[in-house]
Amino acid sequence: MSMIHKFSMNGYNIVLDVNGGSVHIVDDVAYKLVDDYKENTKEEIIDKLGKEYSVEQINEAYEEIKTLEEEGLLYTEDTYQFHPNFVNRKKVVKALCLHVAHDCNLKCKYCFAAQGDFGGEKEMMSFEIGKAALDYLVANSGNRKNLEIDFFGGEPLMNFEVVKQLVEYGRSIEKENNKVMRFTMTTNGVLLDDEKIAYINEHMHNAVLSLDGRKSINDNMRPTLNDKGSYDIILPKFKKLVETRPKDKYYYIRGTFTRDNLDFGKDVMHFANEGFKLTSIEPVVGDESNPYALREEDMPKVFEEYEKLAVQYADMKVKGDDFKFFHFMIDLNQGPCVIKRITGCGAGNEYLSVTPNGDIYPCHQFAGNEDYKMANILDEEIVFPKEITDSFRDAHVYSKEDCKKCWNKFYCSGGCHANATNFNNDVMKPYELGCEMQKKRTECSIMIQAKLMLEGE
Helix, strand or coil: CCCEEEEEECCEEEEEECCCCCEEEECHHHHHHHHHCCCCCHHHHHHHHCCCCCHHHHHHHHHHHHHHHHCCCCCCCCCHHHCHHHHCCCCCCCEEEEECEECCCECCCCCCCCCCCCCCCCEECCHHHHHHHHHHHHHCCCCCCEEEEEEECCCHHHHHHHHHHHHHHHHHHHCCCCCEEEEEEEECCCCCCHHHHHHHHHHCCEEEEECCCCHHHHHHHCCECCCCCCHHHHHHHHHHHHHCCCCCCEEEEEEEECHHHCCCHHHHHHHHHCCCCEEEEEECCCCCCCCCCCCHHHHHHHHHHHHHHHHHHHHHHHCCCCCEEHHHCCCCCCCCCHHHHHHCCCECCCEEEECCCCEEECCHHHCCCHHHCCEECCCCCCCCCHHHHHHHHCCCCCCCHHHHCCCCHHHHCCCCHHHHHHHHCCCCCCCHHHHHHHHHHHHHHHHHHHHHHHHCC
16 A cells, blocks of 8 residues: 655655655645545646646646656555565574663663662672573574674673673684674763773774763753762763774764753754764653653654754754764665564564573563563573564564554654553554654654755765
8 A cells, every 4th residue: 555644844845655765855736736646636636726726837746746656756555564574584683682780870860770770689790691691692693693782781881890701702702603793882981981981992883872961951860879960970981982982883872851851952962062973862761650751742842842953953964064863864765674674673582681680581671570571591491482572573563553554664663662561561552652753753854864865965
């Protein structure tokens, strides 16, 4: 079934061919006509739009749309559901999240991990547990060459010696197994020093650096254990890490926005002004009983802020600025990559999370939820409950009722399984506010691409 989505932003009328991914910038006549083209004859359309536009204008727009359709750039059919890469996708593990520390030296108010311990004991992962996890990854990754390992917490720098031992062990087994291990560390930066910065810059393929933006915003949400602000401790360390980071390695400054900073665009621009080039600010996810949680009534302000930020960002891009905001980076080419976007993050199958005591969960956001504990990494024979792995594998954009008819399905992959479970107690029912914000971000991203196509270098 063909599907189009249209919207106006920043002075552009934009029409997206959902299945093919083509983006068209059109005039007012074509923008109105595109809704009626498939259902009405040309005469009916002329009759309908004749009060606003001349017959010549309508004819011209009609022929433009007809040409796009004939060239396969508009009203294309969805064939991905039957694509062999989707139908025959293999069950191989590609990525691990290792919770090397269930403890933290900050107490962020919105932390889903309950100050780092995920509601359980404060504990550190031993080398033995981590080694077993890396062995499992290698043994269950099939022909997959690149494997991803994220050192996560709590705060992983609180267990830095084990991180180093695990990197060394990973490096010692990758070549003989024809693997390349790409390590990432997600850190709040409190414990960074010159030695740790040098180590991360040498060994971590990616570094995710947690900071919420402006000092007042960050310090309100991310206090230290003695209730002082963390911004002044962290910022100079992050700057040093980024300044000395090799060009072939990645990093992200990653923040969270809440009800307290619905003007989060200022926090994104704060990152830009402080010299950070790779950034992300995610919406907080939390129950509405929390004072900082986002609510339906906040959405108009959130959408307005995304649009305002997108206009500013597009201007920067046209001028050749290399600043990047993660949520505005979009791949408009469908092609083979769309299969990945249909299936989502791979939690519970391609991606697994291991806690300090070796318990395995579908992803880090399920850690501590006994209903989703799949096995332990030290089990003699690791067998996952089929109902968990199958339910996650089958939760894709063609099986979720809300996704089937949604224009954004190829850009959001059906949303986050953990959010769906936490809010709706059903992995098949996406978190609605998350969907709404995701759609707005996709529109913003497309507008930015459209501006670049018209005005870019």
